[in-house]
Amino acid sequence: MQEVLAPLKSALAQALHSLGVSELPEIVLQETPPGKEGDYGSPVAFTLARTLRKAPPQIALEIAQKLEPPPFVRRAFAVGGYLNFELDPAFLVQAATQPPRPLPPQPGKVLIEHTAVNPNKELHVGHLRNVCLGDAVARILRYAGRQVEVLNYIDDTGRQAADSLFALQHYGLVYDGSKKYDHWVGEAYVRLHRDLEDEAKKAQLEPQIALVLHRLEAGELRAEVDKILRAQLETMLRLGARYDLLVWESDIVREGLLHKALAILERSPHVLRPSEGKYAGALVIDASAIIPGLEDPYFVLVRSNGASTYYAKDIAFQMWKMGLLQGLKFDPYPGDYPAFTPGRLMYTSTPSGHLQEHTGASETINVIDARQSHPQMIVRAGLEVAGRHDLAEGAYHLAYETVLLEGKQMSGRKGITVSVDEVLDEAVQRARAIIAEKNPLHPDPQTAAEQIGVGAVRFAMVKTEPKKQIDFRYDQALSFEGDTGPYLQYAHARAGSILRKAEEQGVLGEAPDYTQATSYEVGLAKALLRFPAVVQEAAASKAPHVLAQYLLDLGAAWNGYYNAKTAEGKPATAVLSAPVGLRGVRLELVKSLKQTLNQGLTLLGLNAPEVM
Secondary structure, eight states, rough: OOHHHHHHHHHHHHHHHHHHTSSOOOOEEEEEOSSSSSEEEEEEHHHHHHTTTHHHHHHHHHHHHOOOOTTTEEEEEEEEEEEEEOOOHHHHHHHHHHHOOOOOOSSEEEEEEEEOOOSOOOHHHHHHHHHHHHHHHHHHHHTOHHHHHEEEEEEEHHHHHHHHHHHHHHHTTOOOSSSOHHHHHHHHHHHOOOHTSHHHHHHHHHHHHHHHHHHHHHTTHHHHHHHHHHHHHHHHHHHHOSEEEEEEEEHHHHHHHHHHHHHHTTTTTTTOSSSSSSTTOOOEEEEESSSTTTTEEEEEEEEESSOOOOOHHHHHHHHTTSOOOOEEEEEEESSOOBBBSTTSSOEETTTTTTTOOOOOOOOOEEEEEEEGGGHHHHHHHHHHHHHHHHHHHHHEEEEOOEEEEBBOOOBBTBBOOOOOHHHHHHHHHHHHHHHHOOOOOOOOOOHHHHHHHHHHHHHHHHHHTTOOOEEOOHHHHSSSSSSSSSHHHHHHHHHHHHHHHHHHOTTOOOOGGGGOHHHHHHHHHHHTTTTTHHHHHHHTTTOOHHHHHHHHHHHHHHHHHHHBBBSSSSSSSSSTTTTTTTTHHHHHHHHHHHHHHHHHHHHHOOOSOOOO
């Protein structure tokens, strides 16, 4: 797309200079609406109306008179206040047949933290959105030229992990291998919380749970937590999620990052210890100068009894992420776990690691649900207090709403959940049944079912804008029609089928004659050419749903092209039976369509099966 739009923008800039415009506005180019003349248009005349003190139609006409368009422009003309361009169809279609390529490298590293599931039980549907959003954003940003590092935070000193390990001990449970380990542990966790609803039992058990919690904080039960984590990682790997770093909370505590962070914060005039009032004796941030309008601008870092708050811990970890603190060391994580970054291992923080930690990131993305918006605001305030406005600006909270299950809120403690493993198994089973019905001679039905089923679930989690709640329903999420992942995978497979038939007929390499391109090819070409700009938009806004919607639009454009009819009702876009030269054009477009769908699906974490 850039080789089409960049020369147009350059020609517009030169024309504006010729009109005496010294400070150029942003030059926007858009596809003209259906039924309107031209292929692309610019509303730049409206932007300049106040500066030039002229009506937009007059400005557009003057720009058209000054414009020296690129050779592929047939004509440039004013339509009201717009300047429209009609392009040579042969050039436009040929440009769309170039394969999609990653965008040029950009400076600065982005550290993305997602998943961060408590290591106490299996992942449930509510976790799906976090994993799929975080992984898709990481893929999109890397393709957009950013250096990306993906982190998974392991809360091995929290109450949830203590509950699970205590439950195993309390009930005398011994793993028998009858089910996946994290599911087995999760049953013990739910059983314990049912017992804790009895006040008498709770009074008896709480001191014993506290002892397990102390052992966790001392790092004594790390191997037991790691067994649960490894079972969770099996699920994450099946989903296609990868991580570069595992950071354990016990290592953060052991290395004293919290104390280092507090030392930095205490140097600020915005951090104080009130001597009277409800905050007497506590260490607090006075955020009144940073976040105006707060009813209570004080945020407690350390309580008067010396206990640190989650605010303080989150700020310390954020400082480490962005290079303000050092101390953690890493070793390769034992086992065959590929990292998010190709060609490297996944690393884990360890008490006696041999490798220094990552270099600080200039930008961080914390994928955490919208209920954590307030703590994330305090994290940014902590960076401001530390005198690092630049890092505060680079700390982004990717907030998302919760996931309901068939209209109901889920609860891990009460066991009102559906696990991710169950959802994936159900999706794959349904996909397998459809394949058996529609394509009983499929060469590898099980692999295809896995790709289709997992893809259906992942797409359901990223197609919706994060600020909107998802009500996960099997019939909708696993449908093979409509705005779903399988619909796009089928579009890809259908393109592949055409190309295989062309190869069998010996015409796949036919030379294209782009001068034969028709309006049908131009329409599909425009849809293909939007891909790079959409990726840039999705990367800039950290919004995978933007790419998901584009792919659905592209699938619809391909479906419309494939089924187009002439006025007489005959196929208008037949590929293999088209005249020589035009057939070559259409085959090149089908190749580009298949490559673009494949790349887009990959960026959202879906596989693109060759046969459905």
